[in-house]
Amino acid sequence: xxxxxxTLKAIEVMGELFPEAxxxxxxxxxxxxxxxxxxxxxxxxxxxxxxxxxxxEKYQSPYDYIKVPVEELENDIRSIGLFRSKAKNIQKxxxxxxxxxxxxxxxxxxxxxxxxxxxxxxxxVVTSVAFGVPAIAxxxxxxxxxxxLGICRWKDNVKVVEETxxxxxxxxxxxxxxxxxxxxGRYHCKAQSPQCSICPLLEDCREGKKRMKExxxx
DNA sequence: AACTCGGGGCA
DNA sequence: TGCCCAGAGTT
Numbered sequence: 358x359x360x361x362x363x364t365l366k367a368i369e370v371m372g373e374l375f376p377e378a379x380x381x382x383x384x385x386x387x388x389x390x391x392x393x394x395x396x397x398x399x400x401x402x403x404x405x406x407x408x409x410x411x412x413x414e415k416y417q418s419p420y421d422y423i424k425v426p427v428e429e430l431e432n433d434i435r436s437i438g439l440f441r442s443k444a445k446n447i448q449k450x451x452x453x454x455x456x457x458x459x460x461x462x463x464x465x466x467x468x469x470x471x472x473x474x475x476x477x478x479x480x481x482v483v484t485s486v487a488f489g490v491p492a493i494a495x496x497x498x499x500x501x502x503x504x505x506l507g508i509c510r511w512k513d514n515v516k517v518v519e520e521t522x523x524x525x526x527x528x529x530x531x532x533x534x535x536x537x538x539x540x541x542g543r544y545h546c547k548a549q550s551p552q553c554s555i556c557p558l559l560e561d562c563r564e565g566k567k568r569m570k571e572x573x574x575x
Numbered sequence: 576a577a578c579t580c581g582g583g584g585c586a
Numbered sequence: 587t588g589c590c591c592a593g594a595g596t597t
Contacts, residue, residue, distance in 0.1 A: 395594095397592085397593090398592070398593040398594060399580080399581085399582090399591080399592040399593050399594080400581090400582070400583075400591085400592060400593095401583080401584090401591080401592070404582085404583065404584095435582085436582075436583080437581090437582070437583085438580085438581045438582030438583070438592090439580055439581055439582070439592095439593090439594095440581075440582080441580080441581085442579095442580065442581095442594085442595085446594090446595095473594095473595095474593095474594070474595090475594085476593060476594050476595085477593095477594095478593065478594090479593080479594085496592075496593075497591085497592060497593080498592095548590080548591075549590070549591090576597105577596105577597090578595105578596085578597085579594100579595090579596085579597105580593105580594095580595095582591105583590105583591090584589105584590085584591085585588105585589090585590085585591100586587100586588095586589085586590100
């Protein structure tokens with residue numbers, strides 16, 4: 358397991374590699390952010406950003422989303438994939454916001470995860486980005502990078518990965534660490550073709566050294 | 576724990 | 587053109 362010190366150093370190096378790492382979802386308020394993150398499940402943020410300008414123009418509140426037939430909402434988000442379940446979830450979620458929170462977005466993880474289409478990762482992104490609560494949202498990039506570097510164990514589930522990261526990093530870095538690991542995972546430590554041979558973290562990376570040794574990397 | 580949903584992107 | 591990617595929900 359990577360020490361706290363080495364983990365911190367790795368996060369700093371990722372920051373140097375990707376100084377532009379920050380939240381990529383275009384949002385103006387907690388509600389738009391929530392919708393954007395729900396839409397982003399199983400597709401890229403770039404894809405979501407293609408539909409959100411028109412979507413947010415047309416739908417500005419939970420009340421707008423429940424006024425239209427579900428087929429119309431499906432059609433408005435058709436190009437991002439999984440549009441049937443996402444449209445259904447957004448209407449269900451909108452009803453919940455109206456009935457339980459007077460149309461506002463709740464500010465705690467516990468309340469957020471109860472909403473349709475909102476899981477642990479989405480709840481963390483909303484609380485941290487919209488409400489400034491320190492959190493590490495563990496998506497597949499964060500999970501893969503953490504496991505390859507040896508910050509956590511291979512068998513750890515998402516919850517344990519999250520707790521381990523929080524234990525090894527100071528609270529004020531949680532948000533930055535999240536964004537940096539996403540960039541690092543997406544563009545460098547890729548799922549299929551990690552760039553180990555040119556990686557500045559190779560010395561400290563369990564998986565990278567193994568791959569180099571086994572010549573899995575050119 | 577394994578499977579499903581559904582597109583876009585890339586080799 | 588077929589494989590890979592990305593979370594939440596269901597069983």
